[in-house]
Amino acid sequence: xxxxxxxxxxxxxxxxxxxxxxxxxxxxxxxxMGPSGIGKTTLLRLIGGQLKPDSGSIVFDGANIPTLKxxxxxxxxxxxxxxxxxxxxxxxMSVFDNVAFPIREHTRLPEAIIRMMVLMKLEAVGLRGAxxxxxxxxxxxxxxxxxxxxxxxxxxxxxMYDEPFAGQDPISMGVIVRLIKSLNDAxxxxxxxxxxxxxxxxxxxxxxxxxxERKVIxxxxxxxxxxxxxxxxxxxxxxxxxxxxxFHFKAxxxxxxxxxxxx
Amino acid sequence: MLxxxxxxxxxxxxxxxxxxxxxxxxxxxxxxxxxxxxAWPLYVKQFYVVGVLSLLIILVSGLFIGMVLALQGYTVLxxxxxxxxxxxxxxLSLLRELGPxxxxxxxxxxxxxxxxxxxxLMKATEQLSSMEMMAVDPLRRIIAPRFWAGVICMxxxxxxxxxxxxxxxxxxxxxWLGVDGGGYWSAMQANVDFYDDIVNGIIKSAVFAFIVTVIxxxxxxxxxxxxxxxxxxxxxxxxxxxxxVLGFDFILTAVMFxx
Numbered sequence: 001x002x003x004x005x006x007x008x009x010x011x012x013x014x015x016x017x018x019x020x021x022x023x024x025x026x027x028x029x030x031x032x033m034g035p036s037g038i039g040k041t042t043l044l045r046l047i048g049g050q051l052k053p054d055s056g057s058i059v060f061d062g063a064n065i066p067t068l069k070x071x072x073x074x075x076x077x078x079x080x081x082x083x084x085x086x087x088x089x090x091x092x093m094s095v096f097d098n099v100a101f102p103i104r105e106h107t108r109l110p111e112a113i114i115r116m117m118v119l120m121k122l123e124a125v126g127l128r129g130a131x132x133x134x135x136x137x138x139x140x141x142x143x144x145x146x147x148x149x150x151x152x153x154x155x156x157x158x159x160m161y162d163e164p165f166a167g168q169d170p171i172s173m174g175v176i177v178r179l180i181k182s183l184n185d186a187x188x189x190x191x192x193x194x195x196x197x198x199x200x201x202x203x204x205x206x207x208x209x210x211x212x213e214r215k216v217i218x219x220x221x222x223x224x225x226x227x228x229x230x231x232x233x234x235x236x237x238x239x240x241x242x243x244x245x246x247f248h249f250k251a252x253x254x255x256x257x258x259x260x261x262x263x
Numbered sequence: 264m265l266x267x268x269x270x271x272x273x274x275x276x277x278x279x280x281x282x283x284x285x286x287x288x289x290x291x292x293x294x295x296x297x298x299x300x301x302a303w304p305l306y307v308k309q310f311y312v313v314g315v316l317s318l319l320i321i322l323v324s325g326l327f328i329g330m331v332l333a334l335q336g337y338t339v340l341x342x343x344x345x346x347x348x349x350x351x352x353x354x355l356s357l358l359r360e361l362g363p364x365x366x367x368x369x370x371x372x373x374x375x376x377x378x379x380x381x382x383x384l385m386k387a388t389e390q391l392s393s394m395e396m397m398a399v400d401p402l403r404r405i406i407a408p409r410f411w412a413g414v415i416c417m418x419x420x421x422x423x424x425x426x427x428x429x430x431x432x433x434x435x436x437x438x439w440l441g442v443d444g445g446g447y448w449s450a451m452q453a454n455v456d457f458y459d460d461i462v463n464g465i466i467k468s469a470v471f472a473f474i475v476t477v478i479x480x481x482x483x484x485x486x487x488x489x490x491x492x493x494x495x496x497x498x499x500x501x502x503x504x505x506x507x508v509l510g511f512d513f514i515l516t517a518v519m520f521x522x
Contacts, residue, residue, distance in 0.1 A: 045392075048396050074398045075398070077396060077397070080396070081397070084392065084393050086389050088388060088390050088393035090390055090394075091388070091390070101397070102398075102399075105301075105398075105399050150397075
């Protein structure tokens with residue numbers, strides 16, 4: 001469904017990805033995990049065509065995203081969807097209008113059918129009763145679920161989740177985990193989940209990529225990864241504070257620095 | 264010395280880059296097939312937010328500036344026994360200069376800063392990004408209606424400002440200070456030229472509207488998506504737009520009335 005080959009992306013002088021390749025199979029939940037700050041969200045923006053890579057190809061449904069013309073890119077985006085970390089609901093619209101937004105923009109369906117579609121999507125995320133609320137009246141978990149209903153409003157082929165579990169309480173985390181899996185299975189979508197919540201991701205992903213140091217350091221099914229020989233992969237999966245990724249940010253010698261302050 | 268030169272160079276390049284980005288934004292917003300049916304409610308809303316909600320400050324300011332002009336003008340004109348020229352004095356000051364300029368300054372403070380903050384916050388909360396990912400162009404959907412609302416409303420607000428100012432002048436000059444009412448209007452009619460004064464004033468106002476609106480939209484769209492970035496962008500909108508209005512006012516005045 002999405003095939004990334006030899007992707008290189010720089011921000012100024014800083015290399016974010018160096019010659020990285022990944023494949024996301026149709027109908028599967030694929031997770032991308034890795035430490036904070038390695039540009040996982042950037043990868044989703046690259047797939048969505050909001051950023052252009054320095055080199056490499058990102059093929060989505062047969063089209064190489066970075067080479068598409070503006071209107072072709074917009075056509076491709078109609079087939080994909082993204083759930084932002086913040087939810088990114090439109091604050092001046094009610095939950096109902098937020099979910100109806102993509103349908104109203106891209107179709108000419110009569111309002112009665114739009115209403116039916118929106119109610120179905122809201123029912124799927126358990127927020128049918130909250131349709132008249134404004135985004136400011138929702139809790140963080142509810143906002144993310146409302147945004148999820150909006151993201152699936154037009155039944156996209158691909159849905160990208162940016163840190164869907166970040167900052168959620170255990171109950172809403174469980175709800176979202178279940179939703180991602182059930183939506184993927186029921187609607188036959190391809191899902192890409194970017195996250196660093198190991199337990200949740202491992203429980204729903206069919207395939208996992210672990211990204212660190214500008215490239216993929218390990219990939220496989222969750223079971224395969226648990227047996228992975230790389231110490232970096234193991235450090236990440238087991239959440240050890242120190243290891244190949246050091247606990248301390250690069251600094252001068254500790255004792256020497258303390259002595260300097262004294263002097 | 265070298266450092267200063269470098270700073271100057273960097274500032275110049277930054278300004279030119281900013282102008283380039285603003286032009287691209289405007290081009291992206293305005294270029295393309297219009298979709299009047301879908302866009303109509305968005306435009307109506309922006310005309311209300313940008314235009315109608317600015318009415319109060321424009322009406323009050325216009326009234327007071329007209330009254331002050333009449334009061335100040337009367338004391339000088341009375342010394343020469345030329346009180347009957349109060350009408351043209353108030354009208355010409357407003358039509359040629361104060362109407363377009365003060366409206367633009369008030370508009371930058373009232374509507375411009377609001378536009379910048381709104382768009383900056385939409386950017387910071389990823390609303391613009393999510394719109395883009397839903398295959399809806401934020402330039403067409405967010406920027407274009409606000410641009411047209413600003414460009415069309417501001418000259419209308421300036422005209423309202425002028426009208427209210429002239430009434431304010433009448434209130435003070437005729438009703439309070441006792442200048443002859445017929446003289447106030449007839450001298451104004453005789454001395455105000457439609458093309459030289461009214462049309463030129465409208466042209467000025469249209470230019471200011473363009474400048475203020477584009478600066479406000481660009482600063483919001485280009486804002487660093489943090490609370491500090493948005494507050495900076497909002498301040499910059501008011502400062503840059505006000506200075507640009509005053510600078511262009513001089514140029515336009517020199518071209519229109521300079522000789």
